[in-house]
Amino acid sequence: MLLTILIIIIIGLFAGAIINVLADDLPHYRRPTTPRYADGARRPLIAWLGILAFVTGKRASPEGAALSWRYPVAEVATVAGMLIALLVKNARTDVSDTQLIFWLIDIIIMVLVTVVDIEHKLILFSVMIPAYVVAVLDAIITPAQREPNLTAALIAGAVGFGVYYILYLGGILYVYVANQQGRNINTIAFGFGDVMLATFSGLILGPGALIFAMFITVFAGAAGAVIYLISRRLSADGYSPFTALPYGPYIVLGTFLMLFFGSQMRYLLIGY
Numbered sequence: 001m002l003l004t005i006l007i008i009i010i011i012g013l014f015a016g017a018i019i020n021v022l023a024d025d026l027p028h029y030r031r032p033t034t035p036r037y038a039d040g041a042r043r044p045l046i047a048w049l050g051i052l053a054f055v056t057g058k059r060a061s062p063e064g065a066a067l068s069w070r071y072p073v074a075e076v077a078t079v080a081g082m083l084i085a086l087l088v089k090n091a092r093t094d095v096s097d098t099q100l101i102f103w104l105i106d107i108i109i110m111v112l113v114t115v116v117d118i119e120h121k122l123i124l125f126s127v128m129i130p131a132y133v134v135a136v137l138d139a140i141i142t143p144a145q146r147e148p149n150l151t152a153a154l155i156a157g158a159v160g161f162g163v164y165y166i167l168y169l170g171g172i173l174y175v176y177v178a179n180q181q182g183r184n185i186n187t188i189a190f191g192f193g194d195v196m197l198a199t200f201s202g203l204i205l206g207p208g209a210l211i212f213a214m215f216i217t218v219f220a221g222a223a224g225a226v227i228y229l230i231s232r233r234l235s236a237d238g239y240s241p242f243t244a245l246p247y248g249p250y251i252v253l254g255t256f257l258m259l260f261f262g263s264q265m266r267y268l269l270i271g272y
Contacts, residue, residue: 004086011104012082016075017049019112023074026127027120037061050075074115081107081256088260102138106204106259109134110252113197117248123193128200132157135203148206156210160202163214164195194247201255209258212265216254221247 017035025032035043041061047053050071060066085103089095109131117123135153143149148156171190202210228245257265266272 001090005083008082008086008104009079012079012107013049013051013075015082015104015108016078016111019074019078019108019115020050020071022112022127023070023115023119026124027116027122037063037065037067039063039065041065070115070119074111077114078107078111081111084260096142099138099142102134102142103259105134106138109200110256114249114252117193117246121191121246123191123197123248125196128193128196131200132203135200138204148204152206153203156202156205156207157199158202159207160198160200160210160214161195164190164198168192168195190247194251197248197251201251205255205258205262209262212262212269213251213254213258215269216257216265217247217250220253221250224250 021032021035024036035048037043037060039061041063043053043061044058046056047058047067050067050073053059053067054072082104085100085107089097089100089103109127112127113123116127135157136150139148139150139153167190198214201213205213225245
């Protein structure tokens with residue numbers, strides 16, 4: 001067991017390093033390369049991991065371009081998510097090693113989506129299309145170990161797409177109406193990337209769990225917005241109306257909780 005945990009930690013650290021590289025390059029439509037500082041300088045091998053870059057004093061390039069805290073945080077978050085997946089797998093008799101592998105890939109996707117959406121307010125086709133392939137393969141290969149099967153996955157994916165696409169259209173309509181009234185809004189609060197992410201959520205959760213995940217997402221998003229408003233009003237910068245906030249992390253949160261703690265979340269939300 002300890003050896004397995006150690007292996008998962010090592011996998012998580014290296015996956016976190018890859019996530020950081022992808023988060024640096026994909027939003028700028030660059031081909032991923034070896035880890036670099038913000039000024040383009042190559043990071044020494046010891047600094048390829050963000051955690052090691054901070055620990056060894058290699059956080060900044062020779063020109064002073066320093067890595068942000070995102071790098072070690074993304075690595076720690078990836079490791080933590082993978083360890084949770086391992087613990088859940090070991091606590092259940094219906095989860096195979098193959099399912100664990102798919103879960104680990106799901107963790108990588110969710111962390112990458114979260115990082116990119118927070119930093120750039122983007123959820124990329126280049127991430128979501130491979131994510132759909134992984135989710136469908138999961139449903140095909142492991143239906144006996146864990147729901148959803150392929151049919152349920154496709155239905156839930158369609159539901160996730162449909163519900164969030166309506167919200168997306170509603171956001172476009174709101175911006176149009178508001179601008180007709182003289183407001184100058186240049187961003188859509190709910191982007192198409194969120195629609196793609198909700199589709200992925202449905203594919204890996206199935207219809208029943210997706211409903212709960214959307215419920216969690218709505219309340220988590222509302223709580224996050226309130227916290228943001230309070231923090232901005234208390235800060236020196238003040239609050240800017242119609243600021244678009246990344247919604248992807250809340251979809252990820254709802255998906256993560258239902259993927260690994262579905263029974264507990266159902267009991268918490270509806271009592272059984």
